[in-house]
Amino acid sequence: MLGLGAVGVVFGAKASDALARALTPLTSGSSGGSGILPGAGGFRFYTVTGEEPRRDADDYRLTVRGLVRSPHTYTLDSLRTLPHVSFKRDFQCVTGWRVPDVPWQGVRLAEILRRAGVTSSAKAVTFTSFDGAYTESLTLDQAMRPDVLIATAMYGKPITTAHGGPVRLYAAPMYGYKSIKWLGGIEVRDRVVPGYWEDRGYDVDAWVGRSNGRSDKPTG
Ligand SMILES: Nc1nc2c(c(=O)[nH]1)N[C@H]1C(S)=C(S)[C@@H](COP(=O)(O)O)O[C@H]1N2
Ligand SMILES: [Mo]
Numbered sequence: 001m002l003g004l005g006a007v008g009v010v011f012g013a014k015a016s017d018a019l020a021r022a023l024t025p026l027t028s029g030s031s032g033g034s035g036i037l038p039g040a041g042g043f044r045f046y047t048v049t050g051e052e053p054r055r056d057a058d059d060y061r062l063t064v065r066g067l068v069r070s071p072h073t074y075t076l077d078s079l080r081t082l083p084h085v086s087f088k089r090d091f092q093c094v095t096g097w098r099v100p101d102v103p104w105q106g107v108r109l110a111e112i113l114r115r116a117g118v119t120s121s122a123k124a125v126t127f128t129s130f131d132g133a134y135t136e137s138l139t140l141d142q143a144m145r146p147d148v149l150i151a152t153a154m155y156g157k158p159i160t161t162a163h164g165g166p167v168r169l170y171a172a173p174m175y176g177y178k179s180i181k182w183l184g185g186i187e188v189r190d191r192v193v194p195g196y197w198e199d200r201g202y203d204v205d206a207w208v209g210r211s212n213g214r215s216d217k218p219t220g
Contacts, residue, residue, distance in 0.1 A: 069117030
């Protein structure tokens with residue numbers, strides 16, 4: 001178990017996170033566009049609802065259901081008792097901005113699915129946000145990758161509300177729109193269901209450099 005509350009290292013790029021957030025207007029209904037002030041470290045803070053939904057650590061719940069033998073609801077504390085992994089990977093938005101070498105920490109989605117006991121008819125995993133609007137999905141093969149995290153920390157600190165905390169998805173090899181913020185629900189399904197931006201034209205397969213007509217060089 002990792003003591004996420006007791007972290008000594010503050011990365012320089014993130015020290016001004018709260019300030020940057022205070023200065024950054026929320027952007028509504030767009031994953032890109034101009035006039036968005038950069039967040040700390042080069043991030044833009046996105047929310048399709050125009051709001052930053054907030055869940056305190058005590059109120060947070062993550063439900064796992066669908067084609068599993070053991071549906072489960074995690075609290076933040078119970079999530080934190082699961083094995084965590086850490087790695088540094090880029091965060092790349094399909095609109096062109098990239099933040100290099102972000103330190104991520106979390107529970108592998110594969111670990112959560114293993115504990116849930118995925119049934120033989122399972123083909124995909126869909127995600128809902130407690131913002132009430134955003135959705136995403138992965139194929140089961142993608143979901144089982146070791147670099148797809150139920151992320152609980154970035155830059156050695158609990159994920160901020162602006163970044164989708166307390167828990168967001170981080171799908172390392174894919175464009176940022178796969179990394180759903182304010183993660184509330186995981187459902188194992190028999191098919192992929194296109195997500196919020198995918199209903200609006202983005203590729204359902206979101207591999208960095210191979211999707212959406214872009215040629216970004218994947219890193220890491
Ligand atoms: N719930 C939710 N998740 C979301 C989005 C959003 O608007 N709402 N935007 C997506 C897009 S397009 C990107 S690039 C990243 C941005 O993450 P950030 O706001 O932490 O920079 O979140 C993704 N996940
Ligand atoms: Mo994005």
